[in-house]
Amino acid sequence: MAQILFVDDEPYYMRSLTDSLEDEGYHVTLADSVESTIDNLRRSTPDLIILDIIMPQGELQGTDNGLRTGVKLHEIIRDEMRIRSPIIFVTVVDSSAVIAQIERIERRHGQPSPIILQKVVLPSELLHEVRQILAKK
């Protein structure tokens, strides 16, 4: 059973997506903060990470009020924790600068072009991407 770490600070609103993944037989772990994400990743490496970008900064204190927390987290996952699990970004952020930054990080680690899904994401859309990525693994 594939393990998915689903990172979003508002899991209530993402319930339809997480429930759909569980219906398909995936084991979903929810993380709603920077700290719980890092804790989870230290405990085990998931087969796939689904990551939001706008989140509270937690220990990653900065000046952007959480608008780019997911990008900082992405950097930590790849650069510091050296985790190579594929990542799907599910976010409202549509900034070319942010997307370019995510692409740079993925390229640096030899990862394929990142999948960035713009909210609102239907469960069927997410399932389609998840199936494809995990099939490649």
Add this chain to the structure above:
Amino acid sequence: MSVPHKDSVHPNAANEGSQARRALIVLQRQQAEAKAIWKVMARFQSILEDTEAFWRAMDQTLDEICRIIGASCAAIVVYEDKGSDAKPICKAVANLDRSAFVGKSYPASDPVLRKALRTGHTGEYPGIVVNFDEHAVQESICYDISQLTPAESRPQRAGLVPLELGNDDHGVLLFFLSESTDTISGLEIEDELLPLLQITPQIATAYQYCRLYEERKNWLEMVSHQMVAPLQSIAGHAERLHSHVDRWRVDKPTLINSTTEALSHSALHAARFARNFAWIASPEAHKHDIRLGIARDMRQILIDRARVFQGLAAERGIYRVHVEETVNLLSGKVRIYKKLFDQAVENLLDNAVKYSVRGSEVLITGSLSESEATIHIVNTGIPILESDVDRIFERGFRTKAAQARYRVGTGIGLTIARDIILLHKGHIDVGHSVPLSEDAHRVEFKICMPTHE
């Protein structure tokens, strides 16, 4: 005729004369530089209307100023909490090969700045670092950093001009020279400070403009994030219901109820966000449109509002949002404009649910005095510091703990709740936060309304 003694008078007169001549030359050169810098800044001001070109223009402007004063590079550094963040930035700037505007709004993704931050060596410029680390720069200062910059290409001198940027923001215009004397004007680095000091008001204006632009951009992004969240929930649940309803009817009928409830509550959250943003767009709109009616069953009104938050609370590990019977005391005693009153209560409940710790509850109680009816909304979570009490209803204000540890937000909910209750001739009070454990404090908001005769 008396002749002055040559030893006592003539050398001084010669000194004074040469000092005066030197001062005049310096003044003339300073004036020439100031004029050139003013010209650059004047051109820069005209770019302020075009935000797309803003960052590029700021960097170019600093580069031009560098050329005028003969500096190798320059930077505007904005303090974060009196210099705590300036330390690594100053090191980075000293390693830059071009000028940069480094502030709260500077894109952290800038590749040159990032590279410099990564390769900056700790302690390489302790003269500058120590100064930034301990306190903000109060007056123009020059440093001889030749001892600290052994490489020939590295700057030999550093100059700092303090910047008052408005709104209690402070910074410094920092520039580096490879030689102790400007080879173009012949001015020494100390004499470069005055012309630069004269343009600090323009830099402050530019900074304020860019801060506002960034704030507006960030706020709109936050609004979009907040609005999309319940819409995401609605779209997702609707698709699931549509796909599975026949199967669920047979084997999971309770899922139909919970999904439709999530749909309806998400729609109500989306509607409240939309009303809040509409309120911010025109806060005066309701001022003359208050249709008050007697709240005949206050408990039911509050139970209906609390129900909207049950799912959100459960997801966040909050035991319950409970309306106590004491609220019945208020039934028939206060006059409300229900549409707005609901919005105010929901904003306060949203706040309580948002900042509560897991395993706690949000409690709504009522109390009545001769002239005032009070609804108490109590939760257990992060404290509101005494220093923040006066600012808690300020638009856009969020406590540091709230920003870091809990949800992202726009900081308008409490402001709107307060304004709505003020329209009812009432007020909202914040009680003292009472510590219950290391992480959890009892926090109380009181909606106080005049009683109906």
